[in-house]
Amino acid sequence: MRIARFSLDGNVAFGVIEGDELDIIKGHPFADFERSGRRIPLDKIRLLPPVLPNKVVAIGRNYAEHAKELGNEVPDAPVVFFKPSTSVAGPGDPIVYPSFSSEVHYEAELAVVIGRMCKEVPRERVRDVILGYTCANDVTARDVQRAESQWARAKGFDTSCPLGPWVETEADPGDLAVQCTVNGEQRQLGRTSEMVRSVEDLIVHVTEAMTLLPGDVILTGTPAGVGPLNVGDEVAVTIEGIGTLTNKVIKRD
Structure with missing residues (x-):
């Protein structure tokens, strides 16, 4: 559905x-x-954005080849960070290029949408707390990420979290193709089976620490192939069995 x-x-x-x-x-x-x-x-x-999350919990370096391309090792534990609710944009909404950055990157990701309030979810109950899945773009000011030890500005600026176009409730997240194109040219192509930690792993890990609410979103990491976006670019994230999320990059007025 x-x-x-x-x-x-x-x-x-x-x-x-x-x-x-x-x-x-x-x-x-x-x-x-x-x-x-x-x-x-x-x-x-x-x-519109398919949900308005209270919080977006994002996972970094969850694909080994992506970690490698940025000169990082796969971490011993998931790298967890937040994107604020004000970062969320919907299908067709613009991505506004932030004035404080000169190197903004796309990151195509599978997003998990939580369906019920949950805490300390056991592995065998993970599927019970998931409403479904959607496409996400973890837009990142890469130069700011390198310069600042916390990623709040680099990954939390307004419009840095496009979600959509809808929630697919019947997808199996185990082995889906994740693709990103910029102006019609393929830039990323990976599969969720390449994730270091599965959706089940991530929900168990995150809910050990915090309560997730209905509509909250977990971003599961991005495959290799990240790169720059420029004003005027049209970026599209396509996930097998879910759909395509398309946004255009604009300059702030």
Whole structure:
């Protein structure tokens, strides 16, 4: 099932996508819901970020080849950092090039969307707390990341976390193709089977320390091939069985 968050005539709601239409649901997808039967053509709505997370928990260096390309070792424990809720953008939204950086990179990632409040999740219960999966771009001011010991500014600036285009509830995250293109040219191509630590590993690790809330997002790391984005570029993240997230880079007014 593909669950989208959308805007229509100034109203925001959730719906289930089937073909080229969306069936508006009653309520929200974090509890039992009913379909309204009101079907809207997709070209009549605006897709929004599929969730508004309380927090985005991101994982660094979870693909060995990506760690290597930046001169890093695979860490003994997951590298965990946060992207604030204000960093989230939706499909088609612009990525605003930050004024304090001159080297902004794309990072295509599988994103896990949490479906229920959870803490200290045992491995055998991990699937029970997941609503589904979506595409993410962990946009990074690489020069700032190198210069500052904390990554808050480098990875947390406004529009640095595009998510979308919807949440796919039936994907199996074990071996999906993850691709990034810039202006139609392929830059990244990897598979989630190459992750050092699986989705199950990451949720167990993260929830040892913190409570995750419905709509929170975990970014699972990026394959090798990261590189620069320039103003005017169109960047697209495609994940097998989920969809494509497309954004254009613009200059701040």
